[in-house]
Structures are given as structure tokens and as C-alpha cells.
Amino acid sequence: MRALLVVNPKATTTSGRTRHVLTHALASDLKLEVAVTEYRGHARDLAYQAATDGTMDLVVALGGDGTVNEVVNGLLAHGPSERVPRLAVVPGGSTNVFARTLGLPNDAVEATGVLLNALEERRERVIGLGKAMTSGLPDRWFTFCAGLGFDAGVVGRVEERRMAGRRSTHALYVNEALRHYVTERERRRAGSITLRIPGREPVPGLVFSIVSNTSPWTFLGNRPVYPSPRASFDTDLDLFGLTRMTVASTARTVRGLLGRTAPGPRGRHVVAYHDLRHFTLVSQESVPFQVDGDHLGDRTDVSFTGVRRALRVIV
Template identity: 25%
Template sequence: MKKVIIITNPTAGHHSRSRISRFVRHLEQAGPRATIARTQYPGHATILARDAAASGLYSHIIAAGGDGTIAEVAAGMIGTSAILGILPLGSANVLAHELKIPFNEIRNAALIQAGHFTTIWPGYLHTKAGRQLFVQMASIGFDAHIVHGTSTRLKAWVGRAAYAVSTLSSLFRFELTEFTVLIDDIPHRATTVIVSKGSLYAGKYELTHHSAHGDRNFSVILFETSGKLALVRTILSLFLGRIGQQKGTRTLTASTVRIPSPAAIPIQSDGDRKGFSPVHLDISASPLHVATGPTPPPAG
């Protein structure tokens, strides 16, 4: 194993210098030297990861933070031979739950040392702001409005509970708008769309029965509900693990999703705000290698 670099986001919801220090200590007991690089602004993790991958000095580039930090690090190293390591320090840590990555620093360090990895196929968002990679999921509509309205300070303080506060606020403030969704160029109508690579949502809640991380496609969940009461029932069904049984939702498989609407519908990916529609989503042409256990995690 070559050296490893740990890219950490000091503003992540549960950033912890002590956890990072323990992780480094156990990692270096097996030999590999670890360099720590701290992000200073949005997008900095991508630059740090790109430079680290280009140097050829590191076998692993480790993202220490939440899903947003992981996506930024992945964007800088995708398509290279470097392996993405994950030390979960965020509020939801959905990808870590999805890929069964240990939260314990000692077991996580042992996983990195073993050198095993799983190959996944992330997605890209294409908006007016440009192309942005996401590793777990993106959404357009009510779900994204919740993310747009979530206070970063409150999220750092109370973690996932901040999303509950924003959900209640969004139920009163957000106006549901029906729009056209082109799924593999076939038109559908919806008020919210979740485009997911994984099977989980907001941590450990089941969104679909199948993870598409190893596939070159998405799971696309269409919310066709138009009233606030129906929307509340749909949200509750999601957190009760019954979204697949809920009337007014459909799950499809696709390799491209396009929402041409110019109506400024909010977008989020991996828990971060990503502007407004129109938007086009597709699968990365290059895979990403992620440090996991010796065998891939079971789908769903």
C-alpha cells in the first residue's frame, strides 16, 4: 500500500478531530503514512482529490465527512486507479450505511489496510451551473426544497433532526408544481422526483429494494401526488419503509433523466443544494472504486 491522504471537511455535521486522530493512529500502525488535508471552501475537496490522484503517491484518498464531502472527493478522483476511502462524519452518512462501511475508526482503518474495494457507477447532474457528480442520490421538487431550507448551523448542531424541522416548514411554504420528466426520453408527470443510485434514504430508511450502485442505471421514484395531505402520507410511508406500497408513487429504472422545466424547481444531490431546473442526469462514463469489505454488500 502506498501513502493515504485524508480530505476532511471541518464544517461537516459531526466533524471530530479526535475521531480522525484515532483513525490515523490505527491506520499508521500498519505502515502507510497518512496526510491530512482540510477543505477551505465548497469544491475544494474536488481540487485536493484531483491533485492527490494525479500525483500517483496515494493508493487511497479518504473522505472524512458527510455525503456532500464524499461526492466532492469522488469528483476529483473518478476514473483513476485510486481507491476512495470513507470515514463517516456527516449528519446522514447514507453511502456509508449503503456500502456497510464501519463507523468505528479501528475497524474502518483495518478495512482500508486490507485493500478491498467495490466498483460503483455514480451519476452526474447537468444544470446551468455545469456538471456535478453525485454518489448516492439527487432529487427535484419537494425533497430538494427541504434541503434548500435546512440551516447548515442547525444541521451541525442537531444532525438529521434539522431535516425534520425543514420538512414541517416546507409543507407550509412549498407549492407543489406538476412538471414533465423525461425518463430515457419517455415523458411522465410528477411533482417530485428522486433519482437514486442506492436503496437507502436519509440514513437507514429503505427507498427501493435494490441498490443500483453496481449498475449503469438509476432507480427513479416518481411522486405523482398533488395535494399536501397526500404528500404527508407519502413522506410518512417513506420513513415507515412502505414507499413501494404507497399510492401515487412509481419506481422506474433509467440511464437518463431530464426535467426541461424552466420553472425554477429546486434540486439537491447528496444532501447539498444544487440550484434549480432545468436539469439533466446521466451515469458517469467512468467507475469509482470504494474501499469496502472483501465482498460487495448485498443489493437492497
């Protein structure tokens, strides 16, 4: 099998020596080419080339969720097709939500062993993905989540700290979430986002919204977080949002997020939907937007669609 290994050299949990060992192990079973990313978006460009020229059967992403997202967007630049190479993932980031949701170990060496076994046994899974669309901007595929509003603001703050030299850790996310909660006091009381679902009444006043393609939404260390426990790679998209974030209601929501009992957190200010094919989020003002933990700036409107059986994954 012809394979391209896309390596993010800045992946936070793998050293150069570890990446060398993993590359050698994969090369023993595959006709392997290795490409090291050099700039943001490079993984997407490499995967796009592999999908376009038809020279690869498999693209392996060695990195975190951001690297995986770029590879997926490169592979699916022209949409799902039987001609699109399969995807495999070796987790190298700080959280690795997509890889862990697929059932892979969070350790890169162990995950490589699972991948090699899957290749030998020809195991693969066809998964659904989400697509986010804004007029005038490129569409963006996502593997596990997207967010508009508060949670995307936290992602943006974390990216600013990382650009300033801070290491990506779970403690950094928690600290920035608390700081963002304090600084966004007015916006927590009156949300500017409206949910529009075809054929239904609009739902106004959302402070934030989390769109899930699978569950969990993220991890705090080894603790999974579940805004939409029924979300799945085999259904369309789930949405979870809040219309108000008081101290008391937010504390109740956080407790609910840490439990995995369906249908998920509930309360007077909770908005939750399961298995939506199409919907749009519209904001009265520009608010932060993220996909798969990658901050994409501010948006006033984003449309979402669930695409079933979008990609073949070795797992």
C-alpha cells in the same frame, strides 16, 4: 500504500481529539498525508490534485456526505479510469448515507477499524455512480441521490439554518420539511417538472423527483427511508416522484417510505422507475436542485445518467 486523508474540521460528529486518534491509526498502516479543508469545494480540489499528479493510491474522506461528494467529484474530474485512486470513507457527518449504505458503522472509530481491516485483507468494491448534467454548468457526480423540486427545497432551507449557526440534526430536517410543506401549498398541487425518458412518452406534473443510485435514500436517525428499495450500486438509476402532495396522499407516501418492501411506495400520484440509464427532468420554472444532500441552487433542466463500475472503494 500512499494515501491522502482529507479532513473536514467542521464535521458534526467528530471532535478534534477523535480526528487526531483516527489520523494516528491510519498513519500506522499507510504512507499518509493529511489535508484539512478550508473552504467549500476544497475537498474536491485536493482529490483532483491527487488524481491528476498520480502520487496517491488512496484518498480517505473524513467527514459527511458533502465531503465525500466533493472528493468523488475531484477524483472523477476526468472520468473513471484504472488510474484513479481508490476511495475510502470515515463517517463524520450527521447522516453519513453513503458510508452506511456501504455497510460501514456510523461511528468514526469503528469505521476506521473496518477500513484498516479492509486494507490488510485487500478488500475493495467497484461501484456505480450517478452523474447530473446541466448545459453551461459543470457536471456533478453523486454517490447516493439527487433531487429536483420539493426535497431539494428542504435541503436548501436546512443549509440556510446551518449558515445561521444551527447544528445539523435529524430534527432540523424534519422541522424544515414540515415548514416547507406548509409554505409550498400551491406548488404541491400542480407540479412543474416533466420526466423525459428516451423512447417513452413524457411524464408531466411532478412536484418533486428523487433520483437514487442506491438504497436507502436517507436515514432519520437509525431509521432508513426507502423511496426506491431496488436501487443499487450495481444497477443504473432509480427515480421516485409525486405529481400531487395532498395531506392524505403524503401521509400514505411517508408510511411507504419507511418500509423497505420492493417496489416501494405506490399510489395514484406516485411515479417510479427502476434501472434507468439516461433521462432528463425539465421544469417550467426554476426549482431547487440537490446532489447527495448538497443544495446547488435552482435549475430548470437536469439530465441524468448512470455510470456502472465508476469507482473503486475500500470497504
